Amino acid sequence: MAEAMLRASGLTAGYPGRRVLFGVDLEVRTGEVVALLGANGSGKSTLLNVLSGFVRPTGGSIRFGRAELAGAPPHRIFRHGIVQVSQARDLFPEMTTEENLRLGAIVRKGPIERLEAKVLARFPSLAEKRRHPVALLSGGEQQMVAIGRALMARPRLLLLDEPSGGLAPRLVRAIAAIIGALKAEGVTMVIVEQNITLALAVADHVLVLRDGRVAERHEPGNGADAEKIVRAIYL
Amino acid sequence: MLPQLLVSGVANGMLYALIALSMTLVYRATTVLNFGHGDMAMAGAYAGLVFLGFGLPFVVAVPLALLLLFVLGFLVQRFLLRRIMQGPHLALATMALAVGYALRGVARLRWGNQVLNLPRPYPAGAFSIGSVVITTDAVVMCGSVLVLLGVLLLLFRASPLGRTIRAVFQTERGAALVGINVPLLHGMMWGAGAALGAAGGILLAMVVPLTPDMGEWVLVRGFAAMTLGGFGSLPGAVVGGVLLGVAEEVLGFYLNTVFINITAYVVTILVLMVRPRGLFGRRALIRV
Numbered sequence: 001m002a003e004a005m006l007r008a009s010g011l012t013a014g015y016p017g018r019r020v021l022f023g024v025d026l027e028v029r030t031g032e033v034v035a036l037l038g039a040n041g042s043g044k045s046t047l048l049n050v051l052s053g054f055v056r057p058t059g060g061s062i063r064f065g066r067a068e069l070a071g072a073p074p075h076r077i078f079r080h081g082i083v084q085v086s087q088a089r090d091l092f093p094e095m096t097t098e099e100n101l102r103l104g105a106i107v108r109k110g111p112i113e114r115l116e117a118k119v120l121a122r123f124p125s126l127a128e129k130r131r132h133p134v135a136l137l138s139g140g141e142q143q144m145v146a147i148g149r150a151l152m153a154r155p156r157l158l159l160l161d162e163p164s165g166g167l168a169p170r171l172v173r174a175i176a177a178i179i180g181a182l183k184a185e186g187v188t189m190v191i192v193e194q195n196i197t198l199a200l201a202v203a204d205h206v207l208v209l210r211d212g213r214v215a216e217r218h219e220p221g222n223g224a225d226a227e228k229i230v231r232a233i234y235l
Numbered sequence: 236m237l238p239q240l241l242v243s244g245v246a247n248g249m250l251y252a253l254i255a256l257s258m259t260l261v262y263r264a265t266t267v268l269n270f271g272h273g274d275m276a277m278a279g280a281y282a283g284l285v286f287l288g289f290g291l292p293f294v295v296a297v298p299l300a301l302l303l304l305f306v307l308g309f310l311v312q313r314f315l316l317r318r319i320m321q322g323p324h325l326a327l328a329t330m331a332l333a334v335g336y337a338l339r340g341v342a343r344l345r346w347g348n349q350v351l352n353l354p355r356p357y358p359a360g361a362f363s364i365g366s367v368v369i370t371t372d373a374v375v376m377c378g379s380v381l382v383l384l385g386v387l388l389l390l391f392r393a394s395p396l397g398r399t400i401r402a403v404f405q406t407e408r409g410a411a412l413v414g415i416n417v418p419l420l421h422g423m424m425w426g427a428g429a430a431l432g433a434a435g436g437i438l439l440a441m442v443v444p445l446t447p448d449m450g451e452w453v454l455v456r457g458f459a460a461m462t463l464g465g466f467g468s469l470p471g472a473v474v475g476g477v478l479l480g481v482a483e484e485v486l487g488f489y490l491n492t493v494f495i496n497i498t499a500y501v502v503t504i505l506v507l508m509v510r511p512r513g514l515f516g517r518r519a520l521i522r523v
């Protein structure tokens with residue numbers, strides 16, 4: 001079995017006056033998809049933000065390759081190849097689709113035309129909206145721009161926070177297809193999802209967070225069924 | 236008479252535009268209104284004076300002064316503001332004010348009771364076009380500011396650094412998500428703001444006496460120009476500055492000379508009452 005790309009252990013984190021994560025362990029191997037499930041407020045986004053540096057962990061370690069990333073600022077972690085699509089998307093609202101995508105590669109050197117064409121090819125519906133300010137796009141299109149912007153950085157590890165959140169079923173399927181395609185190409189991902197079907201369809205490992213702890217671990221391939229996971233999350 | 240007033244008004248207005256623009260850069264990047272900005276402009280002028288006093292030529296002394304103020308602005312952000320960046324805005328505004336007072340205090344200690352001038356590196360004089368008299372001061376003022384504005388525009392529109400800055404202006408979190416070192420950029424914008432303010436201070440000190448209290452005068456006009464143009468708008472800062480300069484001259488001549496000194500206050504009050512978002516602003520209100 002491949003060596004773990006990311007190995008986080010004993011992560012604790014929180015916000016002023018509030019502890020949220022209480023010792024989370026997480027491993028991701030190259031090419032794998034790990035899904036984080038859990039009820040609202042269980043700490044999924046916090047965990048992802050700790051991995052990307054937006055929330056400083058109060059304890060624990062994050063080994064990424066040979067580097068120790070716990071406590072490093074977001075721009076340093078980004079340079080290691082960990083790229084996040086946040087729950088709020090955080091696009092540049094007054095800029096166009098194209099400008100948003102290009103900014104995804106702002107810290108890279110060298111030409112990006114081929115990369116941009118490749119990324120745009122994944123999202124056919126964005127092609128005709130290249131020159132539209134993203135504030136005027138639909139929620140689904142904005143989510144695609146957010147994912148596209150992250151791909152422009154050529155992530156070694158992609159963190160997706162509820163990519164299907166708030167989208168209509170048709171768009172959820174579109175996003176699911178894109179994530180499936182990325183996985184097929186070998187993109188390593190950690191995905192936070194409320195949509196259990198989507199998560200189970202792509203995940204190699206499923207972690208259920210409850211009150212800031214990993215309550216259960218499943219491997220969908222080995223017959224873990226959705227019902228059991230739903231119970232673990234909500235009961 | 237009006238053409239003459241327009242010429243002098245535009246020349247002063249270009250200076251206000253530069254001041255307002257430098258305050259806006261800092262404000263947009265870090266959402267902090269630098270109440271010490273006028274004092275940084277003053278410090279820049281004294282720095283120029285000191286470097287000239289070392290016998291350095293003007294073309295060396297001025298860039299050195301700007302560089303010094305860049306470093307000062309950067310350090311203020313890095314060591315005084317960064318750790319309280321997440322805190323209440325009032326704390327940030329107060330810190331900026333305190334830095335300004337500190338600079339003023341140092342200047343008073345050293346140059347308190349002297350009236351100095353930065354010697355012009357060009358001959359003071361004037362020429363006339365028809366009945367309009369144009370001073371070389373006005374030409375230098377307009378020319379310098381236009382060159383700076385051109386360089387800034389180019390940098391902003393057509394360089395990776397400009398795109399980085401615009402990204403941070405729109406969303407800091409989004410900028411951090413694409414790998415931009417946002418805290419470093421904050422420091423650089425404070426540095427750039429201070430350096431541009433210093434350029435304004437130097438231009439000003441060549442035409443009016445240099446005193447430690449000059450900052451007040453600068454701040455009030457920068458603030459008025461920003462308010463008039465629309466708080467946070469870069470083109471607004473420039474247009475607001477020029478309009479303010481013209482208004483001072485025109486009102487000062489046709490109404491009463493006191494308007495040369497109070498127009499900035501009157502404009503600020505009127506705009507905030509009648510149209511808080513100014514000419515180009517989008518948000519109606521600022522919170523300090």
Ligand SMILES: Nc1ncnc2c1ncn2[C@@H]1O[C@H](COP(=O)(O)OP(=O)(O)OP(=O)(O)O)[C@@H](O)[C@H]1O
Nearest residue numbers: 015018020038039040041042043044045046047087
């Ligand atoms: N910036 C913040 N400041 C203070 N508390 C926060 C902050 N962000 C999250 N929290 C709190 O931390 C807890 C965990 O939040 P988190 O966003 O990690 O949960 P989540 O599992 O992603 O939830 P959701 O499914 O609603 O996105 C919640 O109780 C939340 O209120």
Ligand SMILES: [Mg+2]
Nearest residue numbers: 044045046087
């Ligand atoms: Mg969340």
